Amino acid sequence: MKSVDAHLADILATVRPLAPLELELERALGTTLAEEVTAPLPLPPFDNSAMDGYAVRAADIAEVPVTLPVIDDVAAGSDELRAVGPGHAVRIMTGAPVPAGADTVVPVEWTDGGTASVTIERTTGPGNAIRRAGEDVQAGEVVLAPGTAIGPAQLGIIAGVGRRRVWVRPRPRVVVLATGAELVEPGLPLGPGQIWDSNSFTLTAAVRETGAEGFRADTVGDDPAAFLDQLDAQLVRADAVITSGGVSMGAYEPVKEALGPLGTVRFEKVAMQPGMPQGFGVVGEDRVPIFALPGNPVSSYVSFMLFVRPALRKMCGLPAGPPETETAHVIGALRSPQGRRSFLRGTLASDGTVSPVRGQGSHQLAALASANALIVVPEDVTEVPSGTAVEVIRL
Numbered sequence: 001m002k003s004v005d006a007h008l009a010d011i012l013a014t015v016r017p018l019a020p021l022e023l024e025l026e027r028a029l030g031t032t033l034a035e036e037v038t039a040p041l042p043l044p045p046f047d048n049s050a051m052d053g054y055a056v057r058a059a060d061i062a063e064v065p066v067t068l069p070v071i072d073d074v075a076a077g078s079d080e081l082r083a084v085g086p087g088h089a090v091r092i093m094t095g096a097p098v099p100a101g102a103d104t105v106v107p108v109e110w111t112d113g114g115t116a117s118v119t120i121e122r123t124t125g126p127g128n129a130i131r132r133a134g135e136d137v138q139a140g141e142v143v144l145a146p147g148t149a150i151g152p153a154q155l156g157i158i159a160g161v162g163r164r165r166v167w168v169r170p171r172p173r174v175v176v177l178a179t180g181a182e183l184v185e186p187g188l189p190l191g192p193g194q195i196w197d198s199n200s201f202t203l204t205a206a207v208r209e210t211g212a213e214g215f216r217a218d219t220v221g222d223d224p225a226a227f228l229d230q231l232d233a234q235l236v237r238a239d240a241v242i243t244s245g246g247v248s249m250g251a252y253e254p255v256k257e258a259l260g261p262l263g264t265v266r267f268e269k270v271a272m273q274p275g276m277p278q279g280f281g282v283v284g285e286d287r288v289p290i291f292a293l294p295g296n297p298v299s300s301y302v303s304f305m306l307f308v309r310p311a312l313r314k315m316c317g318l319p320a321g322p323p324e325t326e327t328a329h330v331i332g333a334l335r336s337p338q339g340r341r342s343f344l345r346g347t348l349a350s351d352g353t354v355s356p357v358r359g360q361g362s363h364q365l366a367a368l369a370s371a372n373a374l375i376v377v378p379e380d381v382t383e384v385p386s387g388t389a390v391e392v393i394r395l
């Protein structure tokens with residue numbers, strides 16, 4: 001059987017970061033920066049007040065209380081500024097440019113708040129409550145490097161240096177296609193032998209949580225031709241495709257039957273539990289990566305976390321590798337098949353312990369929903385006594 005690490009390595013060697021494109025800032029959230037963003041001007045662009053108060057000369061307020069005439073009023077955005085001469089005060093608002101001559105700002109709380117003249121009750125030295133030009137960023141300085149994930153604060157600095165559009169790697173568009181003749185849309189009644197489709201919801205949500213765009217396609221039954229038709233229809237909007245089901249050893253395995261003969265998708269057994277049957281390859285003229293995940297609900301989600309998530313991160317232009325693990329102490333004994341890496345569902349507590357949930361079958365959706373971590377048991381370990389240090393992956 002192929003190792004988990006070898007399967008991930010093959011996937012990461014195949015998928016490529018998406019080509020950059022230029023987007024309006026409003027559409028750039030969740031993308032990855034594909035250029036260096038620099039500041040054309042210093043930020044702040046000019047010395048400005050950090051508080052509502054009075055701009056004065058520090059020398060004039062060395063002795064307090066002192067009363068000074070207020071010769072001007074400057075709001076943020078003011079451009080006609082009167083210089084502050086000796087013995088003068090200018091009423092100033094937060095963000096307003098500090099007028100020439102003034103070297104300090106007295107907060108309004110330290111004064112009587114006067115408008116014609118002001119009595120200052122507390123003194124301060126030069127430079128109080130003044131935000132200096134360039135103290136955030138100098139002109140020409142790089143504010144964001146390529147490869148940065150663009151969140152709200154990153155959008156803020158891009159806008160803050162005056163940019164309206166930015167070059168990014170877009171969020172991959174990922175189509176999720178569940179297969180199985182037994183599947184019924186949730187909300188509709190079940191007939192005999194049927195179950196509600198849950199995988200396409202889990203996988204589409206997992207795609208979105210990874211930062212890609214998830215599209216849930218209509219499910220298809222067990223007919224390989226119908227599967228290929230649906231795949232063909234979906235490929236126009238896909239940077240990647242995830243299927244669930246139809247990859248094991250049964251008589252009706254539409255995904256394997258349809259994709260196997262193409263020669264560009266390999267179906268293999270990976271030494272893991274759950275998630276042993278895996279298909280991966282490329283389809284269509286554009287060689288779109290396709291992940292053919294097993295149908296058991298826990299298997300498909302675990303496969304997503306181990307293989308698809310790193311691949312989507314690489315397509316986003318982000319660092320990609322195996323899921324991060326942390327160490328915890330297991331409460332209760334664990335068992336694992338020889339030669340396969342197990343990913344048991346567990347609840348990780350804040351005290352650094354992890355307990356396996358009840359119900360470790362790969363069909364046990366409710367048990368999965370009660371877990372917040374996967375407990376990793378290496379291939380060569382079959383029994384883990386209670387109290388042992390184990391690696392866990394947070395879900």
Ligand SMILES: Nc1nc2c(c(=O)[nH]1)N[C@H]1C(S)=C(S)[C@@H](COP(=O)(O)OP(=O)(O)OC[C@H]3O[C@@H](n4cnc5c(N)ncnc54)[C@H](O)[C@@H]3O)O[C@H]1N2
Pocket residue numbers: 178179180182183195196197198199200244245246247248249250253274275276277293294295296297299362363
């Ligand atoms: N003879 C063998 N049988 C099986 C093997 C094997 O090696 N030899 N492998 C088992 C393992 S491990 C897994 S995992 C499954 C994988 O099966 P498929 O990928 O072909 O998936 P299906 O047969 O279509 O479904 C499996 C299971 O999951 C349920 N399912 C499928 N799709 C959904 C969905 N969208 N939402 C909810 N549940 C879904 C389906 O009803 C089945 O119960 O094969 C084992 N068998």
Ligand code: MOO
Pocket residue numbers: 272273274275276277294296299362
């Ligand atoms: O390996 Mo299957 O994925 O156990 O359920």
